Amino acid sequence: MELRRIFSGIYRFSVVAGFLASFVSVVFFRMLNMSILTTDVVVDIKPSMTATEIIDSLYDHGVILDKRYMLAFLKITRQDSKLKFGKYFFSAGLSQHDVIRLLLLGRSINYKMTIPEGLSTYQIVVHLLSYGLFEDDLMDQDESLDCLYMLPNTYYIPYNYTVSDILKLFCHAGDKVIQEIWDDFKDEVPGYIRDVNDLLVFASIIEKESYDHDEMPYVSSVFHNRMNRGMKLEADPTVVFAITDGTNILKRSLLRKDLAIEHEYNTYYIKGLPPTPICHPSVVAIDATIFPAQSNYLFFFSHNGEKHVFSEQFSEHIINIRSVS
16 A cells, blocks of 8 residues: 555656646747847857856847746756857847857857958058957067968958968968969969969069059060060069068159169069069969960050050150150
8 A cells, every 4th residue: 555655656746747847848948939039139258258147148138038047948958068159140030049059059240351452461460450350459460470372352250260360261261272273374384483482473563563454464464575585574563562561552652763772672673573472462463474465565654543555665665654744
């Protein structure tokens, strides 16, 4: 009889426990699939925050309905230590289940950043800092980079990336592209372009001479023709780089005395190519280096930022310049 009462008690307890478990499961399920978000919300989850602090922040931003239930759910399912930090965008109507799923997957906001064509490494760092996303002023960051080429492009940067991480991302993308181009077309370039560095140097000069993609093959042809004839390149952007060391834009016109500067980047002073690129060129400029237009042009100039005027003879070049003076 006593044994029967014990089994009866165990049975009733099991029924009640099962009912309570089912009830709690239904409550959790309904709660998780509810949405209380009526507007879009951005929540910043810091790396140092605990699960409790994260849930508190979500509750304070009106993302979840009950922080005690949510925290209990995460602990029961052993997911409280798996929430990832980042800056998260939660859209209106998003269920609480989807909120937690985003945190577990770490699908935080990616920042959109674009590297314009024709910037030096220093200028890319300045451009990066101009987004105002970083508290530290790492203006000398480029000194520690082992990077040949940063590909001008649009990138989507994870929230938790540091300046160093971002620059390495740019470098990785650029080095991959330029190595593939070199491997595919190294047999197409003349002997004075000996390696990837020379290819980038040549392309960087084209890039700084003309931002017009349609003109680049013709600009390229001028410099190839000069190199083939043993002439100096005499490219103005190399003089600007020599004066500014690639850190700033020269806020004046070049003077005749500037052309005589004894500097390894000044192509009015040296013969051949400068030691390293004067900017990070576009793929179009690299392509123009490999496949220049077929021409006999040796000279060109631009008036007031308009398209360049090309000529084969120096006398013709002078006449063209005087015609717009």
